[in-house]
Amino acid sequence: MRIGVLTGGGDCPGLNAVIRAVVRKGVAVYGHEFVGFRDGWRGPVEGVSGPLGIDQVRGILPRGGTILGSSRTNPYKIEGGVDAIRKNLAALGVDALIAIGGEDTLGVAKKLTDEGIPVVGVPKTIDNDLNATDYTFGFDTAVTIASEAIDRLHTTAESHHRALVVEVMGRHAGWIALHSGLSGGANVILVPERPFDIEQVVKHVEHRFESHYAPIIVVAEGAMPSGGAEQLRNDKKDAFGHVQFGGIGTWLAAEIETRTGKESRAVVLGHVQRGGTPTAFDRVLATRFGLHAIDAVNDKDFGKMVALHGTAIVRVPIEEATAELKTVPPERYAEAEVFFG
Amino acid sequence: MRIGVLTGGGDCPGLNAVIRAVVRKGVAVYGHEFVGFRDGWRGPVEGVSGPLGIDQVRGILPRGGTILGSSRTNPYKIEGGVDAIRKNLAALGVDALIAIGGEDTLGVAKKLTDEGIPVVGVPKTIDNDLNATDYTFGFDTAVTIASEAIDRLHTTAESHHRALVVEVMGRHAGWIALHSGLSGGANVILVPERPFDIEQVVKHVEHRFESHYAPIIVVAEGAMPSGGAEQLRNDKKDAFGHVQFGGIGTWLAAEIETRTGKESRAVVLGHVQRGGTPTAFDRVLATRFGLHAIDAVNDKDFGKMVALHGTAIVRVPIEEATAELKTVPPERYAEAEVFFG
Amino acid sequence: MRIGVLTGGGDCPGLNAVIRAVVRKGVAVYGHEFVGFRDGWRGPVEGVSGPLGIDQVRGILPRGGTILGSSRTNPYKIEGGVDAIRKNLAALGVDALIAIGGEDTLGVAKKLTDEGIPVVGVPKTIDNDLNATDYTFGFDTAVTIASEAIDRLHTTAESHHRALVVEVMGRHAGWIALHSGLSGGANVILVPERPFDIEQVVKHVEHRFESHYAPIIVVAEGAMPSGGAEQLRNDKKDAFGHVQFGGIGTWLAAEIETRTGKESRAVVLGHVQRGGTPTAFDRVLATRFGLHAIDAVNDKDFGKMVALHGTAIVRVPIEEATAELKTVPPERYAEAEVFFG
Amino acid sequence: MRIGVLTGGGDCPGLNAVIRAVVRKGVAVYGHEFVGFRDGWRGPVEGVSGPLGIDQVRGILPRGGTILGSSRTNPYKIEGGVDAIRKNLAALGVDALIAIGGEDTLGVAKKLTDEGIPVVGVPKTIDNDLNATDYTFGFDTAVTIASEAIDRLHTTAESHHRALVVEVMGRHAGWIALHSGLSGGANVILVPERPFDIEQVVKHVEHRFESHYAPIIVVAEGAMPSGGAEQLRNDKKDAFGHVQFGGIGTWLAAEIETRTGKESRAVVLGHVQRGGTPTAFDRVLATRFGLHAIDAVNDKDFGKMVALHGTAIVRVPIEEATAELKTVPPERYAEAEVFFG
Known part of the structure; x- marks a missing residue:
């Protein structure tokens, strides 16, 4: 398979760890090829991409930011955005996408999958406010x-x-x-x-x-x-x-x-x-997300998102994560109130 | 209630965070009193203890080690050890114990509870090899x-x-x-x-x-x-x-x-x-363990241990944790093997 | 001798390291006694002080802030401020002062020495803008x-x-x-x-x-x-x-x-x-400043300030430090300009 | 000019910062060109080198290790070593060398300069035991x-x-x-x-x-x-x-x-x-050493080494540094003894 990878939304330590794990396992275990789309959804919409292989991901595990760049471009807010993606993927021979991002990026991933463009999502939010996963890296x-x-x-x-x-x-x-x-x-x-x-x-x-x-x-x-x-x-x-x-x-x-x-x-x-280097916890979580995301693509299990449940990485429908915000519940806040004053 | 607290086994960042949370909530919410036993089970066996209140736990959250000291003393390996504990608790008016420790400490806690000395356990191991909890602090x-x-x-x-x-x-x-x-x-x-x-x-x-x-x-x-x-x-x-x-x-x-x-x-x-200051992750986990341990004591839910399941702190029978070691399963090791060579 | 210590001005990592070194050497080597004045010059002006011995300085080396507290009180801006200091030092039997602070604190130290109240200064500024010393801790x-x-x-x-x-x-x-x-x-x-x-x-x-x-x-x-x-x-x-x-x-x-x-x-x-713990560099510098400040007091070499010249700690007249600000010279700025753009 | 750069001896955080500063100033201010010799003196002896320009030094300031590699090769212990260097420098059109290293590397630099191969030295030792400079980076x-x-x-x-x-x-x-x-x-x-x-x-x-x-x-x-x-x-x-x-x-x-x-x-x-990223102190020192080393080369002031005296970077004859080891003097050890026990 030939798989496109993109990162969308705000910066979040661990993005590079996901990309590295996707590529390392995809190449070594499955023999897939990769295309690195630039700046989130702008990449597939405008057809801006570059090579993404073992060489590109070397040494990036501890590095903050994302080697792919990011943006808040939304193809559904651009006239002909989805068609442009379809055309560009075809031109590049890309069979599927891995989209690493937050609520917006994943929302687009879900809609695209529904319209026949196969995407697997990787949840990303520094704020930890995505549902369906215990934690997000960053x-x-x-x-x-x-x-x-x-x-x-x-x-x-x-x-x-x-x-x-x-x-x-x-x-x-x-x-x-x-x-x-x-x-x-x-x-x-x-x-x-x-x-x-x-x-x-x-x-x-x-x-x-x-x-x-x-x-x-x-x-x-x-x-x-x-x-x-x-x-x-x-x-x-x-x-x-x-x-x-x-x-x-x-x-x-x-x-x-x-x-x-x-x-x-x-x-x-x-x-x-x-910004900056992710903690060990986030590097492990991001790496595991990447490994399981490429598994999902390989299994053609699209429209799903990888998620952390306890110590296991599982796959859940993307809409579980984007349906509503995960906020701090009253009982967790009450734990903290013990220490007030 | 008057509650004794002890820490046993090897050093582990987060012990002080547990002690602080136990005391802060115990005093502020439940009105309990505390006794700090020295050096693990040596404290109750030999009757070595000191005051443990708001003043003693001030400023200890970020500090490594344990203000109570630790040892590997096992009352079941000491002639008359359990009777000594019973006698010392009675003398000090201690109604229940919170024992923070690993397999050995928790094993003693379970046996003591079975013999009528009420204990709640808090799991502690730097090695993360205790069952029944997703992670341990440290x-x-x-x-x-x-x-x-x-x-x-x-x-x-x-x-x-x-x-x-x-x-x-x-x-x-x-x-x-x-x-x-x-x-x-x-x-x-x-x-x-x-x-x-x-x-x-x-x-x-x-x-x-x-x-x-x-x-x-x-x-x-x-x-x-x-x-x-x-x-x-x-x-x-x-x-x-x-x-x-x-x-x-x-x-x-x-x-x-x-x-x-x-x-x-x-x-x-x-x-x-x-050694040294715990990470933020461990401080939060240790603090939550402490808050829930004092809840368990207050509920007289003895012979139990607090544990992390996903993002929730739950109570499990101590023997679930000590029955066998939690080792790295083959599928987790296989994740890492992708990166070998 | 009986020596008062105070810290004035803004916070600066390393203050506690100075205090500890002064007291450790003063007690162990010279047999002096110490009085800890609270909140900079407010302490001697208002006669607010506490015990300062081996016990008080234990464990403070890595800690940020100052155990003595600080303020921007200036005795020369308070009616009768200097007389109050004189009276309070006499009442407490204090023979000399060590004043740890920046331009303002040291300026007061100089004037007091001129008026017969013997002070040794320790320079302190996070901004490194004091003359007569290569660097200041913090x-x-x-x-x-x-x-x-x-x-x-x-x-x-x-x-x-x-x-x-x-x-x-x-x-x-x-x-x-x-x-x-x-x-x-x-x-x-x-x-x-x-x-x-x-x-x-x-x-x-x-x-x-x-x-x-x-x-x-x-x-x-x-x-x-x-x-x-x-x-x-x-x-x-x-x-x-x-x-x-x-x-x-x-x-x-x-x-x-x-x-x-x-x-x-x-x-x-x-x-x-x-705020927070000083770097190793600052802990060593602050410790050495403290050791040499108590030497200066012991030598009755008042009106002086300890300073770093190369790798040596020396004594300089306080007025050398407070005469004018040490700013970034053009040639140092030019070094950085090489990397602009 | 065309200048060769090499790093010799054990690892030391800050080597890359020196290399970057040399190249950035050499290119931008003086219009020099650079050749990166591999693995210390092995590079010029065996003629192993690569391009060294703005692109090669981008992003290396915070990185430990050395992009040029290192070794303990000594041309004076290799039959025909010095002649090989002379020949390789001529073949590459290299006019002068900057050698970053410790006692051994600098000793070679001095001898080569004496034999007509112009070298400027940059002192490097994690152990701080080189004379003629207050501190070395690392x-x-x-x-x-x-x-x-x-x-x-x-x-x-x-x-x-x-x-x-x-x-x-x-x-x-x-x-x-x-x-x-x-x-x-x-x-x-x-x-x-x-x-x-x-x-x-x-x-x-x-x-x-x-x-x-x-x-x-x-x-x-x-x-x-x-x-x-x-x-x-x-x-x-x-x-x-x-x-x-x-x-x-x-x-x-x-x-x-x-x-x-x-x-x-x-x-x-x-x-x-x-190993690993240098502290801010070492990054600044290493950067300044690099800036002044390229100045020395540009001034054709060979056989010299850059050194820190107080806050100034100066040039000293290499032999001042290599004549004898800089050890801890008794008075510095005595400072520490105050805290023993």
Whole structure:
């Protein structure tokens, strides 16, 4: 067989490990050939591809990013996008695709399979918010980076009697905040799934200061006060007299400082969370995803996605993953609340 | 309730995270009191204990080791050991125990419960070889450390045209070798579950050198050549003319050098794998184990052990974990073999 | 002798290593006693202190922050501040002080010595902008953290064809930007010492994109476009329609995106750079500073500061360090410019 | 000009950073061309070389090892070696060489220059034992790795009431032991420069145990008991009844266990110390060495070596570095002794 591989959506440590495993097993065990499509769905739509063999995947296991590039191109939002894919695959003699990506990429994979273009999916999201798999690769790396940052901030909070707010990724799901907050010993963890009461947050902060310790608050970028986004409009002014909203972390630090009189600072971790070498956990998971994805292609088991169930890699229909977001359930959040304040 | 806590067996990053979670939830949610027994079962046998409260567990989440100390004391191997425990618990007013440890510690916990001393177990093994739980804390940390070492060794192997053998922990199970070898891109992985053919290993090594790359071989300390331990007797001599056997890694490097004529070196990672701060994964797992262990005690659900099933923490009878060792199954080893040579 | 120790100013990894070395050598070699003043000059001014002996410094070598706390209190800005210090030292029987801090703390140390309160200084600045010493502890840690972040960002820039701007510490001196940019392989490094031409920056960025690579721009928080701060007023609006200025990194990313049409993102590293465990380099430097500071006190060589000259720790008059800022000289910046574009 | 570059001797993080800086500045600023000789002096002797330009050095800054390979080939130990070099340089049109290496490589560089083959040297030794430069790159990385290992071992020593012996690199000079021991808070540091009294070591160990803490002993591989190597002959037997000597670390752990009755273990860090990505400190130093080496070639200032003096990179005659070994002076060792026991 001749198989095309592509990576779509945001950056995520482990993408190269998947690609390497697909190619290594595909070539050595099944004798398949590969085509590397560039920049997600843009590759097959525009027919942009390059060679993808043992040489191309050498040494990429520990490397962050993706050797194939990525984009958010969606063939269903491009006039004639699907036909272009069909034509380009035919021209290149490509029999099937492996699409590594998140909700959007997998959604396209599902639709294409339904229309006769055979695709196997590999789930990818730093946010861990895809259903049908226990974990996605990249998540452990993001949690690790955030947790190391929180470790570093504890001592500075303590020495300077400050509240420190750490904003981590997670627009719709609070998994990174939950796990890095648990791991880092945060005193409050705020997630999008649970609108927070700013007065309750302030109480935890004050309680912590009363015990002569300094609070660390971990907040997912998508967390919101219970009053909703309206609450966030405020009149903080910068050095130029301009009103600003720099994100929930910055807002929260300002609120805490105003309400408690204690110096408060925000740290916004940003893109550092999604780049660089994957953790060992993510390398193993991504490698196993790749090995099982090429098995699925070889079995012509299309429209499926590989997934982690316990310690086993299984195949599930793609729509199981994309039907709805996997958010933090109340009982998991309750585990963390034990440590608040 | 008044609950005793102890940690037994070898060192394992995450022990302190369990202790902290047990105490934090026990005090805050259930209003329990705690007694910290010293050095595993030695503590209750000899009546050596100290206070264990919010103050004692402050700041210990990221710390390796165990604030309670550890030992390999087994009350069933001490004359009157169990009676001594019974007497000491009564004297201290201790109603139940939480025992954090591996096969031996948990085996004692089960027997004691059967004899009316109520214990809840928390599984602990760096080697990941306990059944009934997907993973144990400490394992991810050991794999991470081994994987980082392998990353470092790749470039030195390459630059000096050398074979490098990395000996990792695992006397009876090859989990650390398997995962760190997969994560580190090893060219051969040798585990206790599968006696290896030294000639096949040499073939992989030579193949790798022929491709102008340098091989990394990851070997579990308990791996053996198919001829068995007899094979390991050899006549390598040190600077003082003494014959020596320094472990399987050293033996293997010498064999490879002799058989291929290529310079070969062994690195024995040793205790570095089991000390120091736990990874974020292990901190979260250990914390959740602690939270659920105190729930089990509170529910008087004794003779049980907390365990990870997928993403859920569940309770299982202790004997499920200790009945037999969880070794690397053939299909998991086969995944890794794709990358050999 | 009875010696007071204090730490002033911003957080800096290595403070605890200095304190430990002072106390360990002071007690073991000279038989001195110590008093730990709290929160910088606030301690002696308000008479807030605690015991400081072998027990207090145990285990603190690898820990970030300072066990003594810190503040920006300046006795010369407090009515009767110096007299209060004199009175409190007398009451506690303190013969001399060791003051660990930056320009402000050392400036006070110098003045107090001139007024008969004997102080030895230990230089501390994460920014490395103190004269009379080759390096200060904390700087290597900050550079290391920034460099690791840049390593992580390279792959994400590459995979997503984005420009990434990394804002690091350095209001008045660009040392952290220079060293982390050199270490991280940045394509442009901007420092406060050299106002930058935004058009030249854009040219470098475009050149980098033309070579099919993605640019990383490292910018010190105090860097400014050659037009000055006026340039920074802009009309970027956030989701609430508010104009904002989030710092030079954010401004620069927006400018680059506007001028090149390429997606650009800013990462502001913030407080993560100054917290947490010191690097080995900083632990050795801080330890040696501590050992030599207590020697100086023992020699009654007051008004001096310990300093690193090559590999030797020497004593210099405090005023040598505080007379003017040590900024990045043109020839050091020129070294980095070789790699621009 | 057309300039050959080679790397000789043992592995050392930072070699690639030097190569990159040489080529980047040589091409961009001076318009030079480069030839990459393979495997140290073997390259010019056997005429084995490859292209070395901007493309070859892209992305290598953070990578350990050397893209040029290395060996211990010495042209002066090969019949006609120097003539072969002369012939091969002429054939390739190479005007000058940059030789990056330790004592041996630099010694050859000096002799060749004297015989009319123009060479500029770049000092390289993980052991930091070259004179005429404050530090060499690679040393900080080795110290960092050893220090992180010691950090990890503290908690396991403590929890298990064990003595842990950490053997680090350093056959003739104890710099790595000294710095990593200071950084890691070792209780005893043993270096080749100072033969140790085993009874004194045991006293420190016992004192530490008496204070209810567990000792960490850092020993350089070349350290020796005051009785000399004869002391090391002993009759420890392995599982096969063979007498063994596994290195000073293993010997020391066995001695301590025998003499104190306390469980003792050795960890031999080995090659992990010299592989993998360089620290930020080493990347900056190596980069600056490279920039100044190409300046020296451009200035036709041959027979010189770049060196670090304070914060400046200077040029010194190669023979200043190779005349004698830079060992740990008594006053530096005395600094560390303050912390013994």
